[in-house]
Amino acid sequence: MMSEALRQFKTEIFQGLANPTRIAMVELLRDGELSAGKLIEKLGIEQANASQHLAVLRAKQIVVSRKAGNQVYYSIRDHALIEVLDILRGYFYAQLNTTVHMLKEVARESPKSRLITRR
Amino acid sequence: MMSEALRQFKTEIFQGLANPTRIAMVELLRDGELSAGKLIEKLGIEQANASQHLAVLRAKQIVVSRKAGNQVYYSIRDHALIEVLDILRGYFYAQLNTTVHMLKEVARESPKSRLITRR
DNA sequence: ACGCTATATTAGTAATTTCGAATATACTAA
DNA sequence: TTAGTATATTCGAAATTACTAATATAGCGT
Numbered sequence: 001m002m003s004e005a006l007r008q009f010k011t012e013i014f015q016g017l018a019n020p021t022r023i024a025m026v027e028l029l030r031d032g033e034l035s036a037g038k039l040i041e042k043l044g045i046e047q048a049n050a051s052q053h054l055a056v057l058r059a060k061q062i063v064v065s066r067k068a069g070n071q072v073y074y075s076i077r078d079h080a081l082i083e084v085l086d087i088l089r090g091y092f093y094a095q096l097n098t099t100v101h102m103l104k105e106v107a108r109e110s111p112k113s114r115l116i117t118r119r
Numbered sequence: 120m121m122s123e124a125l126r127q128f129k130t131e132i133f134q135g136l137a138n139p140t141r142i143a144m145v146e147l148l149r150d151g152e153l154s155a156g157k158l159i160e161k162l163g164i165e166q167a168n169a170s171q172h173l174a175v176l177r178a179k180q181i182v183v184s185r186k187a188g189n190q191v192y193y194s195i196r197d198h199a200l201i202e203v204l205d206i207l208r209g210y211f212y213a214q215l216n217t218t219v220h221m222l223k224e225v226a227r228e229s230p231k232s233r234l235i236t237r238r
Numbered sequence: 239a240c241g242c243t244a245t246a247t248t249a250g251t252a253a254t255t256t257c258g259a260a261t262a263t264a265c266t267a268a
Numbered sequence: 269t270t271a272g273t274a275t276a277t278t279c280g281a282a283a284t285t286a287c288t289a290a291t292a293t294a295g296c297g298t
Contacts, residue, residue: 036275036276037273070273
């Protein structure tokens with residue numbers, strides 16, 4: 001059986017990543033740290049919005065930050081998270097293949113004309 | 120660079136898992152399919168609530184369902200998701216160890232008395 | 239057809255999330 | 269100290285989520 005604490009931990013990680021902007025941020029940090037400003041520039045979003053998303057990522061223990069002079073550099077706290085994203089990429093393409101395969105089946109079984117709206 | 124579709128897909132998977140009840144459901148399905156009723160029984164939650172969570176898991180492509188007579192059996196759509204949960208388990212214990220280690224450091228460096236509130 | 243069981247859906251509400259605008263804080267350079 | 273730059277926080281509105289209660293649907297046995 002799984003402990004309550006572990007389940008809560010997983011929930012928080014998933015909540016932390018349950019937003020396209022935050023996923024994009026983590027992906028941008030894949031190859032190393034970046035300043036908040038760089039992230040904002042690459043994402044093309046409002047400064048306040050980026051800062052809020054970074055606060056969520058910090059709160060959920062997904063990233064860590066390091067202050068250097070005027071700037072704050074962010075990096076991924078644990079490489080395990082990158083692994084997670086990579087697994088999902090594989091999953092995504094597997095599903096994509098399944099879908100394409102299914103569409104091909106459908107296309108083979110029914111002539112195109114039947115899928116076109118008559119007028 | 121990552122495609123928009125892939126990022127959206129990841130976001131939806133994370134949203135799907137960003138809830139302790141739904142994580143518990145997926146964990147319960149780890150070793151094979153279970154009926155909705157069994158899940159409700161094991162989780163001890165409202166029937167309607169469970170059904171809604173299952174609808175989310177279906178919508179996010181996390182589980183698939185199979186109808187057999189009166190009942191509906193759920194199973195995990197792709198084992199990759201179990202892998203993801205396992206990676207996070209490892210991450211969790213790693214962080215736990217770090218925390219324990221840090222607490223030990225703190226304890227060694229400062230005598231207990233300094234942590235006790237004076238009156 | 240009827241009642242019974244399993245599951246899903248809808249409606250209403252409270253809590254949470256997301257965003258932009260405005261403001262605050264921290265550091266640097268002059 | 270003042271001005272400028274980088275980042276964080278607060279506030280309020282709109283959107284989304286999670287829950288309970290009520291209702292609906294589907295299959296089974298009689």
